[in-house]
Amino acid sequence: MNLSEIRHFLSERAAAFLQREKHGLLIDGEWVPAASGATFDTRNPATEEVIAKIAAAGPEDVDRAVHAARKAFDDGPWSRLRPVERQRLILRLADLMEDHAQALAEIESVDNGKSAGIARAVDMAMTVDFLRYMAGWATKIEGVTLEHSVPYALKADFVTYTRREAVGVVGAIVPWNFPLMVAVWKLGPALAAGCTVVLKPAEQTPLTALYFGELVAEAGFPPGVVNIVTGDGPGAGAPLAHHRGIDKISFTGSTEVGKLIGHASVENMTRFTLELGGKSPVIVLDDCDVEAAAAGAANAIFFNHGQVCCAGSRLYVHKKMFDRVVGEIGKIADGMKLGNGFDASAQMGPVVSQEQLDRVCSYIEIGRAAGAEVVAGGGRQPGQGYFVRPTVLSKVSQDARVVQEEIFGPVLTAMPYDSIEEVAAWANDSPYGLGASIWSNNLSKVHRLIPKIKAGTVWVNCHSALDPSMPFGGYKQSGIGRDLGRSALDAYLETKSVFIAV
Ligand code: NAI
Numbered sequence: 001m002n003l004s005e006i007r008h009f010l011s012e013r014a015a016a017f018l019q020r021e022k023h024g025l026l027i028d029g030e031w032v033p034a035a036s037g038a039t040f041d042t043r044n045p046a047t048e049e050v051i052a053k054i055a056a057a058g059p060e061d062v063d064r065a066v067h068a069a070r071k072a073f074d075d076g077p078w079s080r081l082r083p084v085e086r087q088r089l090i091l092r093l094a095d096l097m098e099d100h101a102q103a104l105a106e107i108e109s110v111d112n113g114k115s116a117g118i119a120r121a122v123d124m125a126m127t128v129d130f131l132r133y134m135a136g137w138a139t140k141i142e143g144v145t146l147e148h149s150v151p152y153a154l155k156a157d158f159v160t161y162t163r164r165e166a167v168g169v170v171g172a173i174v175p176w177n178f179p180l181m182v183a184v185w186k187l188g189p190a191l192a193a194g195c196t197v198v199l200k201p202a203e204q205t206p207l208t209a210l211y212f213g214e215l216v217a218e219a220g221f222p223p224g225v226v227n228i229v230t231g232d233g234p235g236a237g238a239p240l241a242h243h244r245g246i247d248k249i250s251f252t253g254s255t256e257v258g259k260l261i262g263h264a265s266v267e268n269m270t271r272f273t274l275e276l277g278g279k280s281p282v283i284v285l286d287d288c289d290v291e292a293a294a295a296g297a298a299n300a301i302f303f304n305h306g307q308v309c310c311a312g313s314r315l316y317v318h319k320k321m322f323d324r325v326v327g328e329i330g331k332i333a334d335g336m337k338l339g340n341g342f343d344a345s346a347q348m349g350p351v352v353s354q355e356q357l358d359r360v361c362s363y364i365e366i367g368r369a370a371g372a373e374v375v376a377g378g379g380r381q382p383g384q385g386y387f388v389r390p391t392v393l394s395k396v397s398q399d400a401r402v403v404q405e406e407i408f409g410p411v412l413t414a415m416p417y418d419s420i421e422e423v424a425a426w427a428n429d430s431p432y433g434l435g436a437s438i439w440s441n442n443l444s445k446v447h448r449l450i451p452k453i454k455a456g457t458v459w460v461n462c463h464s465a466l467d468p469s470m471p472f473g474g475y476k477q478s479g480i481g482r483d484l485g486r487s488a489l490d491a492y493l494e495t496k497s498v499f500i501a502v
């Protein structure tokens with residue numbers, strides 16, 4: 001392990017965890033190596049150094065994990081726990097995560113590249129809040145009783161009601177941009193509903209899930225309730241998605257892999273929810289203050305280095321103020337300092353991997369070739385680490401690839417528009433529909449625009465705000481189903497109708 005530049009910033013807990021050179025899989029309450037003995041490396045994106053060796057699960061390991069989850073669901077003590085006991089365990093886990101939030105944030109920073117301060121204030125804070133929110137649902141799962149109208153058997157009477165029941169064993173496959181937060185978006189409702197879980201973290205960022213696995217045991221969850229199989233997509237993700245022993249799969253990641261998971265799920269009639277890519281528009285109306293719009297738009301794209309599924313990656317500004325707003329964003333971008341997650345003076349970190357670095361830079365070149373004006377940034381920051389300069393591409397045409405395809409990095413496209421009708425049409429001219437933001441204080445225009453936008457979330461004078469109780473998910477190719485809120489819980493429950501002739 002090599003943590004040359006950041007060792008002295010680490011808390012004792014994070015340093016002790018990162019000291020370990022090898023990490024196993026969590027199956028049935030035991031930490032074990034992969035059956036094949038295979039491992040893979042995880043790197044610090046700020047330094048490109050290997051920080052740990054991680055067990056690479058294959059089909060055999062996934063099968064054992066699914067069986068452990070199956071056993072814990074079908075016969076284990078877990079399914080016999082009263083809702084209030086599930087609630088108490090989830091709350092205990094949230095307390096432990098809060099206590100370990102600093103270490104978790106530091107480990108997330110080392111593995112993903114994001115700022116440790118932001119990981120603490122955003123990722124970990126939201127994760128803990130969300131677990132507590134979901135813990136509350138464990139004791140509030142309810143069916144309905146109804147007056148029946150059964151037309152035959154007139155002399156009989158019926159008692160009719162519905163029960164909500166845990167869907168069963170859940171496969172959760174998560175990405176690397178908010179590694180632990182998104183994992184808990186799946187685990188929270190699954191555990192509240194009474195399900196058991198096999199979690200497959202992203203191969204770029206497995207570490208916080210493994211630390212979390214230890215807290216799950218410490219909180220007192222029975223073995224097999226939460227299993228963690230690290231590995232890549234084809235090796236560990238695909239066998240999980242195709243496994244007949246799972247009842248539901250919850251996925252966050254690319255639309256391409258989401259479709260593969262959807263196909264695999266339909267084959268077995270596994271329930272599935274998919275939270276996928278986006279190309280979210282930021283719409284600045286003509287009454288908006290130039291500086292407020294520029295600051296808001298810059299944050300909408302550059303937060304988490306643009307690696308946010310709902311990042312505001314397409315900016316549309318009214319033509320009368322386009323040059324001023326884009327000029328201001330250019331200045332903000334040029335002024336941003338890039339640095340590792342422990343550099344408190346840095347405003348942005350590296351992208352997650354060499355692959356993402358290449359991908360994002362190639363999109364910048366595609367934009368240039370399509371005639372975009374590069375207002376700021378324009379490629380890699382020379383030196384060590386996967387750093388991309390915050391980039392603004394201006395006056396690109398609506399059908400350009402950089403406007404239509406998800407880049408998933410700190411790259412903004414900016415275009416002027418003339419009328420509300422035009423901007424609404426452009427905002428919706430995308431295969432995606434995850435989020436959108438509108439910047440204006442003109443109530444009437446804002447309220448007319450909100451229903452026109454085909455997106456799972458619309459923000460006004462803010463972007464990417466999330467709350468445990470507010471459903472989050474996409475229209476169109478941005479996915480199926482919702483994370484967060486009551487809607488998330490529903491995705492982990494079946495409905496059983498009961499008729500009793502009396
Ligand atoms: P990905 O969709 O391949 O990875 C997400 C998760 O799916 C990871 O855990 C991965 O191991 C797993 N996976 C990959 N192939 C699989 C398969 N065949 N079966 C089952 N699981 C599989 O995303 P990737 O390659 O890391 O990033 C590529 C692009 O995807 C990004 O540039 C971005 O556009 C998009 N993306 C979107 C995310 C979002 O939050 N909506 C998150 C991550 C990536």
Ligand code: MG
Binds near residue numbers: 042043110203204205
């Ligand atoms: Mg990593």
